[in-house]
Amino acid sequence: MAIDLNITGQYKVNGVPISGGGGLQGVHALVPLASGDQVAATLQSSTSGSGGSYTANRLVAYPFIPNQSFTSSNLQITVTVLGAGALCRIAVYTDLNGNPDTSLFISSNLDCSTTGLKTATASINFVAGTTYWMALHGGTTASINQILVGQMFPIKYLNINTAANHLFKSLNFSTPTPTTFGGGNTLQAGNMPLIVITKA
Amino acid sequence: MPQVRNEIYDDNGLVRVEYIEVEELTTEELIAQKEAELLAMYEELKALKGE
Numbered sequence A: 001m002a003i004d005l006n007i008t009g010q011y012k013v014n015g016v017p018i019s020g021g022g023g024l025q026g027v028h029a030l031v032p033l034a035s036g037d038q039v040a041a042t043l044q045s046s047t048s049g050s051g052g053s054y055t056a057n058r059l060v061a062y063p064f065i066p067n068q069s070f071t072s073s074n075l076q077i078t079v080t081v082l083g084a085g086a087l088c089r090i091a092v093y094t095d096l097n098g099n100p101d102t103s104l105f106i107s108s109n110l111d112c113s114t115t116g117l118k119t120a121t122a123s124i125n126f127v128a129g130t131t132y133w134m135a136l137h138g139g140t141t142a143s144i145n146q147i148l149v150g151q152m153f154p155i156k157y158l159n160i161n162t163a164a165n166h167l168f169k170s171l172n173f174s175t176p177t178p179t180t181f182g183g184g185n186t187l188q189a190g191n192m193p194l195i196v197i198t199k200a
Numbered sequence B: 001m002p003q004v005r006n007e008i009y010d011d012n013g014l015v016r017v018e019y020i021e022v023e024e025l026t027t028e029e030l031i032a033q034k035e036a037e038l039l040a041m042y043e044e045l046k047a048l049k050g051e
Helices: B027-049
Strands: A050-053 A058-064 A070-081 A087-096 A099-106 A116-121 A132-138 A143-147 A166-170 A186-188 A196-199 B003-010 B013-021
Touching: A050 A070, A050 B027, A058 A087, A070 A087, A099 A132
Parallel strands: A116 B003
Antiparallel strands: A050 A143, A058 A132, A058 A166, A070 A116, A070 A143, A070 A196, A087 A099, A087 A132, A166 A186, B003 B013
8 A cells, every 4th residue: 555645844943944955056156245256267266367378269168157146247357468469258158968058148359469457347147056158269369367277177087187177169250259159169178268257 | 556457348349448556566476476377387388288
């Protein structure tokens, strides 16, 4: 004889209601943020922000999985060494089965022929525990602050010795940064453009 | 006090340029920064070589 047992109501411990769940939802943006605070897809802070050149005519992307929900006011990169005539665009994509999918934001052309901060106004609703892909589409190359490969988590293993932390596709900069990232991407390990997110 | 150039963009392109005053780096901080840049270049070289 089967017994179908349904339990309803609220569990309490010492009179205090309890619920399931809890714990970490994401691996980035762990500490509560105030307006103006900035976060990125870094997992540890040592030697953060070292300069390195991005590859021309390449669209690179790496995951950002916030542990809290927040809305951004802007995204920033820092050009450390200018490139004559250099331009890039930064973007944020949703995730579909472990690949970047639909763009939530694509910046206008950022001028990397001068050094300093490049701030792209961007109001994006980041939801805790959701995977986003931070992307940079490079034109003529320049050096910008980077996240070191050792400061990021692995996506998938390329072989027994190397874990990829990002993916990319070759894409001429004269081609608009796509609204749908698409397939045919290459997984790779390497330093990534540091895209800093500012909370509104 | 040194300044950092900050270019503000919207969907249509460059909107304005601001200059932000920043603390001057100490010699120790400058050395740490340069060491970090060297390390980054070394990591980049290793990645390019597939090591």
